[in-house]
Amino acid sequence: MANKRFDYTFASVGDLAVRTTTDPKSGRRTASEVLVNDEPIKPTERFWTSLYARFGCNKSLFKYFDYSEVFERISNVESQDRIRLCIERDEAKGESRLLAVSNPTKPFVRHDDLMETLGRYDGSNISYCDGVVESSHVPRAGANSFEISGDAFSNRFIMSTPIDGHGLPNIYLSLLRQICSNGMVGYAKTFRSTLALGRGDDDVIYSIVRALDGFGNDEGYAALRQRFDAASKSWASVYEVNSLYKTLLKLHSRKQIGWDGAATLGGDGIAKLLHSGSPEQSLIGESDEIGSPMLKAFHQMTGDVSQIYGLANVDALSVKRQRSLPVNCTVYDLLNFVSEVATHHADDHGSRASQAWLGTLISGEYDLEDSRDSFDEFQDFFLDRKLDGEVAMDLQKVAV
The missing domain is CATH 3.90.1150 (Aspartate Aminotransferase, domain 1)
Structure with missing residues (x-):
């Protein structure tokens, strides 16, 4: 951030011009540069989102009209088409990016x-x-x-x-x-x-x-503490674990989270999870496709859900059934895991996405809230669910 500088300038929508490139595979045109006062600048997603919000349109317009046509039409119809633009300049890389546009009469923070x-x-x-x-x-x-x-x-x-x-x-x-x-x-x-x-x-x-x-x-802090306290008393469900796993997998594929070989960061840190459990324990994530140590540590914490319930694909279960089946960790363990990923093993985008998952989870009721009051050990809860006739029948159908 020390190498970044931010410039603020003004322009009319009709004065903007867009340079496009064509994807050789799909044949689709994409905006590669926007000319602001004759300076070519790379637009960000935030630029387009704010432009749509400012003038009440959406990106589907550009499927049917050229950028110049849309900008000219806005300029002709909108009496106040003047906008404030923010330009991010990275002096170390010599690059500039076009951030959001805004109403020049509205206050903003420099x-x-x-x-x-x-x-x-x-x-x-x-x-x-x-x-x-x-x-x-x-x-x-x-x-x-x-x-x-x-x-x-x-x-x-x-x-x-x-x-x-x-x-x-x-x-x-x-x-x-x-x-x-x-x-x-x-x-x-x-x-x-x-x-x-x-x-x-x-x-x-x-x-x-x-x-x-x-x-x-x-009051807000009391509510936040209550949700974390409840998380420590609730077994995590298959649905909650599967949701976090898909989020981590997506961020890992985008290279927004990663493993840097950091030492143990706490009593139940990711590094410790990698060295816990028996050597013969089966882990989802041993394949080259998802061979990240972080994902292996995640499955070390939750247990092999497919092996526990005898399923080739967890998604074959209905959402309702996934919400009723426990895994071998608490919701509190999930919160600690994802917060460690966000704090120590993610870039800015990955950290925000990880924390957003955490915030969404704690703002609602957990699937198996306060279940540890009835089942102190996972095996007790697992066996109770396993012996339930309806659940056993459903699992057998899925397995077949």
Whole structure:
């Protein structure tokens, strides 16, 4: 981020021009560059998303009309087609990217002003990705250390601030697991607060400073702690495990998460999982296709679901049945695993996607909530489900 610079300029939609390239395989035209004041700049997905939001259109228009036709039509019909553009310049690579467009009359947070403010208020773990700066902070009431399932946690909050004018700053409740510095962020509406920036020429930094000075959400933190406490008392379901596995597999294929050989990051860290269990235990993920140590550690934690239930393909079970069947770990184990991936083994995109999965899970009720109150051991729960006539019949049908 130190090598990045952000420029803000103004233009009319009719003044923009798009250069396209044709995919030799599919024959589809894609926008490779946008000319802004005669300067060719690579557009990002955020540029197109914000442009659609600004003028109430969508990308399907470009299937039937050229870019120049659409831009000219907007300019002719829209009385206020002037836009503010944010350009990200990477001085080390000599590259420029076109970030979001926004209404020039609306307030927004400038990058340099934000970084100066975060420096004065001791923002930590500051990161930048695609037009958004994120920083971690201690809430007004302080760290408030507490324990969940024997692990020490403290309250934090994450401020996510767009510096390209698209969207408003958001604050997300977060917990810091102290034993391994895993940050768990509640990326869900339930644990989110949005900051208003005022109107026109209002001083937007005032809203940022007010939040950093006095943010506190005792009820929100209590709800977040309750969800983590409930996670430690709930066996994870096949559906929840399968959902996380597919997310990890997708991020791994995009190279947004990876294994860097880091040492054990906690009592139940990924590195320890790789060396636990018996050598003969079967793991999904031994093939070259999904041979990532991280994915192997994941299946070491959950157990081989296919082997436990005698299935060649877990997806053959209905969603309803997947939600009723347990695996050999708790929801709390899943939360710790995905938070470690997000904190220590992911790039900015992978971290955000991993934390988003976590936030979605904890914002609702778990499939097998409080099931450990009835079944202290996984084998007890597994045998009870295995002996259930209806479940056994369903599994036999799937196996056949």
